[in-house]
Amino acid sequence: xxxxxxxxxxxxxxxxxxxxxxxxxxxxxxxxxxxxxxxxxxxxxxxxxxxxxxxxxxxxxxxxxxxxxxxxxxxxxxxxxxxxxxxxxxxxxxxxxxxxxxxxxxxxxxxxxxxxxxxxxxxxxxxxxxxxxxxxxxxxxxxxxxxxxxxxxxxxxxxxxxxxxxxxxxxxxxxxxxxxxxxxxxxxxxxxxxxxxxxxxxxxxxxxxxxxxxxxxxxxxxxxxxxxxxxxxxxxxxxxxxxxxxxxxxxxxxxxxxxxxxxxxxxxxxxxxxxxxxxxxxxxxxxxxxxxxxxxxxxxxxxxxxxxxxxxxxxxxxxxxxxxxxxxxxxxxxxxxxxxxxxxxxxxxxxxxxxxxxxxxxxxxxxxxxxxxxxxxxxxxxxxxxxxxxxxxxxxxxxxxxxxxxxxxxxxxxxxxxxxxxxxxxxxxxxxxxxxxxxxxxxxxxxxxxxxxxxxxxxxxxxxxxxxxxxxxxxxxxxxxxxxxxxxxxxxxxxxxxxxxxxxxxxxxxxxxxxxxxxxxxxxxxxxxxxxxxxxxxxxxxxxxxxxxxxxxxxxxxxxxxxxxxxxxxxxxxxxxxxxxxxxxxxxxxxxxxxx
RNA sequence: GGUUCCGUAGCUCAGCUGGAUAGAGCAACAGCCUUCUAAGCUGUGGGUCCCAGGUUCGAAUCCUGGCGGAAUCACCA
Numbered sequence: 001x002x003x004x005x006x007x008x009x010x011x012x013x014x015x016x017x018x019x020x021x022x023x024x025x026x027x028x029x030x031x032x033x034x035x036x037x038x039x040x041x042x043x044x045x046x047x048x049x050x051x052x053x054x055x056x057x058x059x060x061x062x063x064x065x066x067x068x069x070x071x072x073x074x075x076x077x078x079x080x081x082x083x084x085x086x087x088x089x090x091x092x093x094x095x096x097x098x099x100x101x102x103x104x105x106x107x108x109x110x111x112x113x114x115x116x117x118x119x120x121x122x123x124x125x126x127x128x129x130x131x132x133x134x135x136x137x138x139x140x141x142x143x144x145x146x147x148x149x150x151x152x153x154x155x156x157x158x159x160x161x162x163x164x165x166x167x168x169x170x171x172x173x174x175x176x177x178x179x180x181x182x183x184x185x186x187x188x189x190x191x192x193x194x195x196x197x198x199x200x201x202x203x204x205x206x207x208x209x210x211x212x213x214x215x216x217x218x219x220x221x222x223x224x225x226x227x228x229x230x231x232x233x234x235x236x237x238x239x240x241x242x243x244x245x246x247x248x249x250x251x252x253x254x255x256x257x258x259x260x261x262x263x264x265x266x267x268x269x270x271x272x273x274x275x276x277x278x279x280x281x282x283x284x285x286x287x288x289x290x291x292x293x294x295x296x297x298x299x300x301x302x303x304x305x306x307x308x309x310x311x312x313x314x315x316x317x318x319x320x321x322x323x324x325x326x327x328x329x330x331x332x333x334x335x336x337x338x339x340x341x342x343x344x345x346x347x348x349x350x351x352x353x354x355x356x357x358x359x360x361x362x363x364x365x366x367x368x369x370x371x372x373x374x375x376x377x378x379x380x381x382x383x384x385x386x387x388x389x390x391x392x393x394x395x396x397x398x399x400x401x402x403x404x405x406x407x408x409x410x411x412x413x414x415x416x417x418x419x420x421x422x423x424x425x426x427x428x429x430x431x432x433x434x435x436x437x438x439x440x441x442x443x444x445x446x447x448x449x450x451x452x453x454x455x456x457x458x459x460x461x462x463x464x465x466x467x468x469x470x471x472x473x474x475x476x477x478x479x480x481x482x483x484x485x486x487x488x489x490x491x492x493x494x495x496x497x498x499x500x501x502x503x504x505x506x507x508x509x510x511x512x513x514x515x516x517x518x519x520x521x522x523x524x525x526x527x528x529x530x531x532x533x534x535x536x537x538x539x540x541x542x543x544x545x546x547x548x549x550x551x552x553x554x555x556x557x558x559x560x561x562x563x564x565x566x567x568x569x570x571x572x573x574x575x576x577x578x579x580x581x582x583x584x585x586x587x588x589x590x591x592x593x594x595x596x
Numbered sequence: 597g598g599u600u601c602c603g604u605a606g607c608u609c610a611g612c613u614g615g616a617u618a619g620a621g622c623a624a625c626a627g628c629c630u631u632c633u634a635a636g637c638u639g640u641g642g643g644u645c646c647c648a649g650g651u652u653c654g655a656a657u658c659c660u661g662g663c664g665g666a667a668u669c670a671c672c673a
Contacts, residue, residue: 081616167673316599480636537612
């Protein structure tokens, strides 16, 4: 058990013994002692003063004395105002260090015997290439999956590809009109981008026709409905739903171009899935559920035939579930896929990594499932993340401000290459090693930039300022790791072996103890990141750890020391730090490098 | 207009269920490489924590009301 929890647990008993009063366990607050003060953990005694009717200093001193007697780990204490600062015995830290310093799975939990968790993320439309917003989604989904996995959960990563609908028909129609048979092979253009280009062409022509009709005297609304190209594309969608072989053939072909393109992007991002659902295969499932709800009397039908749910008791409005023509809407599909997912995996939790623009949608989805008394209605969890914005606001395709995922990754690699060359770090590396290095550093920088921010907050990306490679960044942390490995390469082999007995307590420097204390926190961070579904906990921790190590590294020499006991200890301390850095970065999907 | 979320240094972000003098990075300035990787380390300047009330021994954090911004409220997805 954690020493912090141990202190929290014995505290009520101690107060009972000392003062004869019962305190609520919720008033017990033990936190890490701030750096400016002496101690390892701090008990805040203010909450007890009222009940015990004594000055905080008096209470603090009495509790401190009792804790020293009661807990072997506690060495001494001091009281400042209402804060009781406890110092643990150095042996406590050294024992911890001896037990874990060579454990590459330090911080991870044993596999749990619980039901698995399904994490849905990415979920792209097939009419456009992936952009920066998708990158945030993918990185979050990937990292959360890794974090849950490290906490012992069985994780299934699923992707739900929106491969049908009016949007893809727009690309198809434009390609038929103006494509002249162009393919990714004949043009050398990546498949998803090629399809996206035709989508843009469609929109351009559509807008031209709309403004023409408006000039001819129609209202905006009329013009949008009457534009010739829009009528054509609606016809195409109808043909698709009717199974027209020609249309289906083109649809298959163009979607495959897109998938080939996506595969390249996913690959480069280091993202993979256990299962991919396609809406073209799942979109009908929801209708059954709607009928089921109609039978149960949970939903109702309007005279025009459309089906609705009344959510006024839940504080929302009526919500359409099925169109009057019997076709499904967005939420119909999600009702279906939720059921499908439940049937496929019998999960304890279904996490949807979807932007916060869809908060309302998921609110409705949960409430509808609850009304239907679905067993999985409480298992559904919307991991709602904030938008990535530019300094001037949202990315807009019309203004050409969309930051393309492939372009951005390429730019990151190029920047990594440039900086590496400037610093002259490539000596003795093969071409292949260099490419791997640029990839890991550039992509690491990008991933860290995204993941260090609290998912639920909007964040700003400025395309005119390249993502930093100094300071609070992945390259900084990677550099620390490379430094550690540089030392380990030079260290005598026999000193690298794990050992139980480390070092005399009196030989430990403050910086070294601080490092051990930080390492000691890592398992807590791994748990917290899972509980809050927040990779930024890990990202910020990894930075703190690297920062602490660099200070230690600067102040002390690891290998050039007279006392061989100290050398051994420092080598192990560096190695342990390296293990934890690697582990933390792995939870973020970032690969380490041993040289940079 | 209703609902939800957000507002911390010039910029990008931390700040846990209320706890000690609000922290990092970038940018600016000043130092540190004959010593294990200077993508590093050290220092300086920079804050009405949007505003006003309230709860509390104690509020950036909780509550109420403003102001400012975002999202959403489609027979779009």
